[in-house]
Amino acid sequence: MVILGIHTVTSAQEVLKGKIADDKTGEPLVGAVLKIKDTEEGSVTDIDGNYEFTTTHPFPFTLVVKYAGYEQKEVEIYESLEEDLTIKLKNSSLxxxxxxxxxxxxxxxxxxxxxxxxxxxxxxxxxxxxxxxxxxxxxxxxxxxxxxxxxxxxxxxxxxxxxxxxxxxxxxxxxxxxxxxxxxxxxxxxxxxxxxxxxxxxxxxxxxxxxxxxxxxxxxxxxxxxxxxxxxxxxKKGKAGQNTVSYDSYYGVSKVINTIDVLTDAKQWAQLKNDARINSGKTPYYTQGQIDSMSGGTDWQKEAFREAGFQNHQVTFRGGDEKTRFSISGNYYKQNGVLENTDFKRYSGRLNLEHNFTQKFKVGTNLTGSQTSAQVANDNIVRFLLLMPPTVPVRDANGKYTYQSAFETPIGNPIATLKNVVNRTNTFRLLGNVYGDYTLMKGLTARVSLGTDIINNKQNLYIPSTIYQGANTNSTGTASIGSKFVNTWLNENTLNYSTVIGNRHSINAVGGFTQQYYKSEAVTAGSQQFVSDDLTYNDLSTGSIYLKPTSNTADWGLQSFLGRINYSYAQKYYLTVTGRADGSSRFGKNNKWGFFPSAALAWNLNRESFLASSNYISTFKLRLSGGITGNQEIGLYQSLSTLSTNTYFFNNQTVIGFSPNRISNPDLTWERTRQYDAGVDIAILNNKINLTIDAYYKKTSDLLLNVPIPYTTGQSTALQNYGVVSNKGLELGLSTQNIKTEKFNWTTSFIYSMNRNKVESLGDGVEYIISGQSIAKVGQSLGSFYGYKSVGIYQTGESTPGSIKYADINGDGKITQDGDRVVIGNAQPKFLAGLTNNFYYKNFDLSIFFYASYGNKVFNQNRQQLEQLTGQQNASTEALDRWTPSNPSATMPKAFEDPAVIVSDRHVEDASFLRLKNIVLGYTLPANLINKTRFGNVRFYIAAQNIMTWTKYTGFDPEVSRNEQSTLTQGVDYGVYPNSKSYQVGLNVTF
Incomplete structure (x- = not known):
């Protein structure tokens, strides 16, 4: 309760006016109800959150302020007010x-x-x-x-x-x-x-x-x-009257979550090597005496992985007054990788500034600059760590790095590569905008914004002659440098209009015109055969062989008209209508422009008379929406006919020529997604339980696919709009206030997601697209794996005893690619879930976050390689239980020097997992201690990430995808830099 005034005043006509706002954001609350307690005198706030009414009620009296989703507030008025009264309400509902x-x-x-x-x-x-x-x-x-x-x-x-x-x-x-x-x-x-x-x-x-x-x-x-x-x-922006200086810091260590069980005993691997040769009809590589004299072995993973430190430091200045608000921050972050000689560093600074020149006109800027640097592990490092035999030492008798394995499959020393290759990426980025807002009339504001995104990237690679990768190119060292400069500018011009009519009709509308332009320039250069490795990439002219340089430039532009109208009646019924017209340079001349509309309805049932008086239901809203959106991310110049360069030889001289490599398609257009959504938002028990449920259906048509065309065109395929993919799913978000007392508070949040993806069409007569071990097939989900089904091991007396037996799907008596490969798994999960519990006791806080993925598969290509049992590379420890005539029940095949590499369900694993993703324990110094210092707040904490994972997956980690952002070939684990778990301590200080 708030008490204003100090003495009683007799009744008189009083005009009460002011504003109702959110206590955290300062946003005006439209439609908030004020009444003098036990009367009907009062008012409802307008579009700006303002109220005004006249009363003759005698002093003192109590103002009762109510707004849906906010805690009710009572304000005691004891005397006539000389200034407007601003009342701030606390949000009680998410x-x-x-x-x-x-x-x-x-x-x-x-x-x-x-x-x-x-x-x-x-x-x-x-x-x-x-x-x-x-x-x-x-x-x-x-x-x-x-x-x-x-x-x-x-x-x-x-x-x-x-x-x-x-x-x-x-x-x-x-x-x-x-x-x-x-x-x-x-x-x-x-x-x-x-x-x-x-x-x-x-x-x-x-x-x-x-x-x-x-x-x-x-x-x-x-x-x-x-x-x-x-x-x-x-x-983060500055706020008027809240001037603060804060310092945030943490230090931590990380280490690899898991390692893969491979042979680290030299004797065991030597015996495997001999078995593979004997089963291939060759003589053993090692004598029994040599095997008996062996001891130990190299654990290549142990040599490469480390306990790596990381740290973060940030200083922030925030504050301002009614005219000027500012936020300035500077940050330094460094993370060493769990693989030797890998790291990431970032220096960044940010300025957010806003200034009111007048009550109608304000300008502002949001600007951030950063410099990042990363030493990146070579693509082959993890694969070589797994495949290098344990009989090979890291260093030879002279103390030099071992060059490579001595067997038929050459594998470079991965430790030498980690330690000696320079593979660094440096990026400078400047991202920001400047804007101006001008109030043309009450409720109508114009905004003009100009922004830019500048990226300057440089990559340096040097492979010295002393390691396998450097000498394997028949050179003495290889250096490459690449540079890419990107400049994007953006101009947006919008009008925003808001009004309330009769305290029941609320309208908010926005309309505008935007334009964006992107341009990039890139160049690479390189040399080989350096006299010395000392200069690395810093002087390409010292290499006697110059590599072919490359350069390219690309640009695109986008112009758009947009509009949206939000209408609500009595905060019961809502309607949103949106439309945007985009013109993109990426598409064919006949389809440069596309229109993307949507509409949505919502109904607040708790505002209806039959629920308004409920003591249990705070919010009950139904939502329904539908619309069309697009996807322009298809690459550049795809609608145009293009030429490619070719090298020809005439009269013993090299000549560069050009030939067509794509035919034009003036009708090339957007990939369009039609989406429908039905949702419900519920808050009960005075907002202690908040529930959101959504069900949706998406259908994406006009997929851009390379479609076969007649060879008379000079090309075999052309990019055209053909395929269809659908997604449908269910989402749930739940937050609860479990316990709340003066000393103890416990809240929980839970999310659940289920999505079902399906390829509906790939064009006329096309049933599938195969890429490696992955397939896009009509009727199946994207991310499907395609291969053979294994049905055991051939036994003595059968055709090839000890080798893997595959199912004859079509029953023709032989195993063929066309007839016997089937879908053997899918990388997409059946559901995802997250559970967070936050506890607060006095000055302690504890947050525990679990994350789960269920039903997704991973094609473990690492395991596929480790189960080849060729004796030319290392193998899984499962090889110790391989098939022999005396061990016929084994599930691993026999050792054999030259087996075929087969994609089968043997290497498609269940990658479901439950993970303790984050746990944070903090302590905030008591106010009575802080008040004696200049500090406003001091908090210490300890935290950990990824510290426990429950999974059946046998690889480094179930969260993996070698092919990064690819949807077709997702869920492949092959030589990927492993994820890590970490522990840290941190400090937050506010002055």
């Missing part, structure tokens, strides 16, 4: 927090579309890049850590994958600037390791909120780029 949507904000209670928000607790999690914050925190979002390389790529799917050849990543909108994260802009194309995540340049500690737009009603405002969902990132 369903009524303010969320960021495309080109504006809305209260969650007013949403008609499916929008999810990452919680404040999750945002505090220390991670390298922002996309990792989405895992397990938002229903309908699947996050796959493609590589454990520090700063490495992450793949995200919102409500499943829509495209086969196009992009499937969501659109990121960072402080209003749209960014598509395909990682290519942060990689110039010369390093021989996994790609670096472009979003790793953004400091996660700068983020204020993350909102995920999932259905067509929410994403259609982004038109041709909304089909894969939209992630809106808002960074």
């Amino acid at each position: 369903l009524n927090e303010v969320v960021v949507v495309g080109y504006g904000t809305q209260k969650r209670s007013d949403l008609t579309g499916s929008v999810a928000t990452v919680s404040e607790e999750v945002l505090k999690t220390p991670v390298t890049s922002v996309d990792k914050l989405l895992q397990g925190s938002v229903s309908g979002v699947q996050v796959t850590q493609s590589s454990g390389q520090p700063g490495g790529a992450v793949s995200i799917r919102i409500r499943g994958g829509n495209s086969i050849n196009g992009g499937n990543e969501p659109l990121y909108v960072i402080d209003g600037f749209p960014v598509y994260n395909d990682n290519s802009d942060a990689n110039a194309g010369v390093t021989s390791g996994g790609s670096i995540n472009a979003l790793a340049s953004l400091n996660p500690s700068d983020i204020e909120s993350i909102d995920v737009l999932k259905d067509a009603s929410a994403t259609a405002i982004y038109g041709a780029r909304g089909a894969n969902g939209v992630v809106i990132i808002t960074t």
Whole structure:
């Protein structure tokens, strides 16, 4: 209760006016009800949250303020007020927090579309890049850590994958600037390791909120780029009257989650080598005396993996007054990789500034600059660590690195490669915008924004002559340098109009014109045969053989008209209509423009008379939406006829010529996704339980596929709009306030996602597309594996005793590719789930987050290689129980020097897992201690990530995908940099 005034005043006519606002965000609360207690005198706030009414009620009296989803507040008025009275209400419901949507904000209670928000607790999690914050925190979002390389790529799917050849990543909108994260802009194309995540340049500690737009009603405002969902990132801003200085820091160590069981005993491997030769009709490689004299063996994984440190430091200045608000931050982050000589570093700074020149006109800027650097592991490192035999030492008798294995399959020394290869990526990024807002009239605001995204990437590679990879190119050292410069500019011009008519009709509308232009330039150069390794890549002219240089440039443009109208009646009934017209340079001249509409309805049942008086139901809202969004991420110049270069020899001279490699398609157009969503939002028991459920159906048509065409055209295929893919699913988000007392508080949040993907069509007469061990097949899900079914081991007396037996699917008496390969698994999970519990006791806080994936398969290509049992490379410890005539019940085949490499269900594993993803224990110093210092807040914490995983998967980690952001070939584990678990201690200080 708030008491104003100090003495009693007799009755008189009084005008009470002021504003009702959210106590956290300061956003005005439209339609809040004020009444003098035990009377009907009062008012309802307008579109700006303002109220005004006249009363003759005698002093003192009590104002009662109510607003759905907020705690009721009573204000005692003891005397006449000389100034306007601002009353701030505390949000008591997650369903009524303010969320960021495309080109504006809305209260969650007013949403008609499916929008999810990452919680404040999750945002505090220390991670390298922002996309990792989405895992397990938002229903309908699947996050796959493609590589454990520090700063490495992450793949995200919102409500499943829509495209086969196009992009499937969501659109990121960072402080209003749209960014598509395909990682290519942060990689110039010369390093021989996994790609670096472009979003790793953004400091996660700068983020204020993350909102995920999932259905067509929410994403259609982004038109041709909304089909894969939209992630809106808002960074921290200054607030008037809240001047603070904060310092955040943490230190930690990480180590590999798991290692793979391979032979590390020299004797065991030597015997395997002999068996493979004997079974192949050859003489043994080792004598029995040599085997008996062997001892120990090299554990190559132990030699390569380490306990790696990481640290983070950030200083932030925030504050301002009614005219100027600012937020300035600086960050340093460094992470060493669990593989020797790999790392990631980031220096970043941010400035968010806003200034009111007048009550009608304000300007602002959001600007961030970063410099990242990563030493990347060679693509072959992990594979060589597994395949290098234990009989090979790391160093020879002279102390030099062993060059390679001495057997028929040459494998370079992976430790020498790790220690000596320079494979570094450096990226500078400047991302920001400048905007101006002008209030043309009450409720009508114009905004003009200009932004840019500049990326300057340089990659340096040097492979010295002293290691296998360097000498294997018949040279004495190889150096390559790549550089890529990207400049994107954006101009947005919008009008936003809001009004309330008669306190019952609320209208919010936005319309505008935007344009964006992208241009990149890239170049690579290299040399071989250096006199010395000392200069590495720093002087290419000292190499006697110059590698063929490359250069290229690319650009695209997008112009758009957009509009959205939100209408609500009495906060009961809501209607949203959205439309966007996009013109893209990427498509054929007959289809440059596309229109993407959507509509949504919502009904707040708790506002109806039959529920308004309920003591149990705080919110009960039904939602229904439908619309069309597009996908322009298909590559550049695909609609145009192009030429490729070829090398010819005339009169003993090399001549460069050109030949057609693509025919034009003027009708090439968008991949279109039609999506329908039905949802319900419920809050009960005074908002102690909040539940959101969504069911959706998506159908993506006009997929861009390479379709066979007559050879008379000079080409075998052409890119055309043909295929159809569907996704349907169910999402659930639940948050509960379990216990809340003066000293103890316990809250829980739970998310559940289920998606079913299906290839509906691949064009006339096309039933499947095969890529390696993966297949896109009509009637099946994307991410399916294609191969043979194994049915045991041939026994003595059969055709090839000791070898693997495969099922004859078509019954023709022989095993063939065309007749006997079938779908043998799928990489897509049957469901995903996340569970977070937050506990607060006095000054202690504890957060525990579990994440689960069920039903997804992984093609374990590492295991496929380790089960070859050739004696030319290392093998799994399962080889110790291999088939022999005296061990016929074994499930492993016999050792044999030259077996065929077969894709079969033997190597498709269940990769379901339950993981203790994060646990954080913190302690905040008591206020009575803080008050004696200059500190405003001091908190210490200890934390751990990925510390426990329950899974049947036998690889390094079940969260894996060698092919990064590919949807067709997802779920393959082959030589991928392993994920890690970590422990850290941290400090948060506010002055």
